[in-house]
Amino acid sequence: MLVRIESIEVRSKAIQCVVELYDRGDLRSIIEEYAIFYLSFLRLPQPPVLLFGPDRGRPNKSDSWIILRLLEQPVRGMGMDSPQLLTLVEECPKGAETLVTRVIHILTEKCPPSAQLVAQVRDLYQTRVSDVRFLIPVLNGLTKKEVIAALPKLIKLNPVVVKEVFNR
Known part of the structure; x- marks a missing residue:
């Protein structure tokens, strides 16, 4: 459970930082481009193979989307x-x-x-x-x-x- 709480806190802080950078305007177009690119994956029937991070190139642990669980904080924000x-x-x-x-x-x-x-x-x-x-x-x-x-x-x-x- 500790890992779950930490990952929520890390995700929360990361989102907060990205929003602050976006609001400053310097990186707005890059952030929008990145977000649109990754949001376009939602049109796929299954999550794509990870391209970055420690599991890159390996199949995802799940063959279904978990976006409904991750929505809460960004939507509330x-x-x-x-x-x-x-x-x-x-x-x-x-x-x-x-x-x-x-x-x-x-x-x-x-x-x-x-x-x-x-x-x-x-x-x-x-x-x-x-x-x-x-x-x-x-x-x-x-x-x-x-x-x-x-x-x-x-x-x-x-x-x-x-x-x-x-x-x-």
């Missing part, structure tokens, strides 16, 4: 009013529904959703994402009429999910 996160929710690419749902859950775990976030989720749910679980993180921002309309679908979900719905 960006905050609910981040234009980039709101754009991600608004333009939710096909197949990225789970990622966007996780982002919304992270944003609303410790504080109620902003009106803008609720509006983005509402619009996405009404136009492209028919899974009612998408609404759960913003339930307390929806109107009474919208919650009542979603209740029949919500109650049919897994009991653990239903419990979360009522807690919200």
Whole structure:
């Protein structure tokens, strides 16, 4: 467990340093290019073989992505009013529904959703994402009429999910 905590702390400090360098502007284009390059890997069905580091050239330990577990700190750091996160929710690419749902859950775990976030989720749910679980993180921002309309679908979900719905 100690290794896990240390790796979280190291990752946290590294992200903080990169954000500070990005904000200064000197390395902005390099950081953007690097981030876009590595984000493009997310389009692959499986993580690529590591190119750098102690395991370079060897297959990854996992043949699946673990990005959902690594999102929490960067998303919290960006905050609910981040234009980039709101754009991600608004333009939710096909197949990225789970990622966007996780982002919304992270944003609303410790504080109620902003009106803008609720509006983005509402619009996405009404136009492209028919899974009612998408609404759960913003339930307390929806109107009474919208919650009542979603209740029949919500109650049919897994009991653990239903419990979360009522807690919200």
